[in-house]
Structure formats: structure tokens, C-alpha cells
Amino acid sequence: DSGVTQTPKHLITATGQRVTLRCSPRSGDLSVYWYQQSLDQGLQFLIQYYNGEERAKGNILERFSAQQFPDLHSELNLSSLELGDSALYFCASSVVSGGPGTEAFFGQGTRLTVV
Amino acid sequence: AQKITQTQPGMFVQEKEAVTLDCTYDTSDPSYGLFWYKQPSSGEMIFLIYQGSYDQQNATEGRYSLNFQKARKSANLVISASQLGDSAMYFCAMRGPAGGYNKLIFGAGTRLAVHP
Numbered sequence: 001d002s003g004v005t006q007t008p009k010h011l012i013t014a015t016g017q018r019v020t021l022r023c024s025p026r027s028g029d030l031s032v033y034w035y036q037q038s039l040d041q042g043l044q045f046l047i048q049y050y051n052g053e054e055r056a057k058g059n060i061l062e063r064f065s066a067q068q069f070p071d072l073h074s075e076l077n078l079s080s081l082e083l084g085d086s087a088l089y090f091c092a093s094s095v096v097s098g099g100p101g102t103e104a105f106f107g108q109g110t111r112l113t114v115v
Numbered sequence: 116a117q118k119i120t121q122t123q124p125g126m127f128v129q130e131k132e133a134v135t136l137d138c139t140y141d142t143s144d145p146s147y148g149l150f151w152y153k154q155p156s157s158g159e160m161i162f163l164i165y166q167g168s169y170d171q172q173n174a175t176e177g178r179y180s181l182n183f184q185k186a187r188k189s190a191n192l193v194i195s196a197s198q199l200g201d202s203a204m205y206f207c208a209m210r211g212p213a214g215g216y217n218k219l220i221f222g223a224g225t226r227l228a229v230h231p
Contacts, residue, residue, distance in 0.1 A: 002159070033218065043206065045218035056217035088158060098216030100148035101167050106160035 003027065004107035006091050012113045018079040021110045025072055025093030031055070032074040033094075033104060034066055038087040049074055050097040081114045088112075117142045117213050119222035121206075127228040128197045135182070136192040136225045138207030147211035149190040150219065151181065154204040163205075166190055194227075202229045 003026035013019055025032050034046040036059075045058035049068035060066075063081075068074045078085060088111050092104040118141040128134040140149065151163040166174045166181045174181045182191040194201055204226050208219040 002161075035219075042223050043208075043219075043221035045214075045220070048217050056215055058218055090160060092160075098210075100146050100210055100212075100216060101165060102148070102210060102216065103150075103162060103165060104219060105162065106152075108157075108159040111158070 002105040006107035010111050021076040023074045023091030029093035031094045033092040034076050035090040036087045086114045117211050121222035123225045125226045130231050133195045138190045144212045150208045151192045152206045197229045
């Protein structure tokens, strides 16, 4: 158990809908990262927050947004969902924001299926 | 640009034997970190081992060791005494300054099957 909690574990929704994925980082970790794992794109970095502020942005669509709350949990909001958004979404956390040796601990992921 | 290449889509090994999973990386930065993660069929990503670009010795963690050849830009994972529970996807990843050290860049992964 990595200590990172993601809910829900599975989510099935229809095209055009909006969903919210939730992540609670490990105790003491200030940094939260979101990654998307799909069959065609592999594992892609979406966005990072550090202590409530956006720190880095990757290949995140405009239909997607995220935030980190004062209690350090984070939410990833996906809207106007398309079939291609079906993927495994991971949250990871780390103590610090960056550095070559920053070890990121991953949650179990939320498997999103858009039908 | 930073890139990770894993050329072996699938590998199989006999139980109790050693196996090497290949990883090459591309970066022009002198400071970077290399990671290996395991993803079992249940889906979670499990950290296995880390190697820093300035580390003089190859990293080891139990049955896992990293064969780090800096000049060749390779960071191969060696699993000794394979167990059935080692069957999983294995991902090599890099963290470097081009991404502000903020993100991990992953390879496509290698699926390892351990046979009894």
C-alpha cells in the first residue's frame, strides 16, 4: 500500500458527461501529480500541484482541470467526455516538488470507461 | 527532448532464473534520475528502484538491480531469482530538468511473464 488513495476505483459514464476523480496523497506529501494511462498514448503526465498551487502542466486537455485543496487532497475534473478519454488515471504524490531523485508514490488508479 | 525507449514489448523467463529488461534514455542534461516501476495486472504502479545520474555505483534493492551504463545511456533492470509474482508490466521512467524535474517520462513498458 503506497499510502495514496484514489476514489472511485472504477467509473463508467456516457459521452458528454463530467466526472470528478479524487486523490488523497500520502501523509506529509505536498506534491500531487496526475497521469493518464491509455493503450495508445501510454503513461502521460497531465498536471502537478504543490501545496495548493499549480506547478507544472503536461498534455492536459482544456476539457480537463484539476485543483489541490488546503487539506492537500486533489481532484481531477474531466468534462465533455469522449470515448477516447477512457483510460486509467493515476494520482501520485511526493514530499517535495521536484529534483532528479524525487520518488513518486502512485495510487491504485481510477479506471474510467466512457460509453 | 527527453525520451525513454523500452524495446522489448514482452519477455518470458523461467522461475528462479535471472532476467534483464532493457531501457535506453535520451537526454542532454547532466542531472537526471532513472526509475523502474512494476504494474501488476491489478493496475497499481509500484516503485522498484532508483538511479541518479551522478551515482557512482549501480543501484540495488533486494532482487532488483539496475545496470547503469551512462555512456550508452542505458539503465537496464535485472531481476534475479524470478518468482511467479514478478509477472507484470515493467516501466522505465526518467525525471530531468527539461521537465523542471516535475514529471516522470515513461517508456512503453515491457510485459514480463514468469513460467514455472
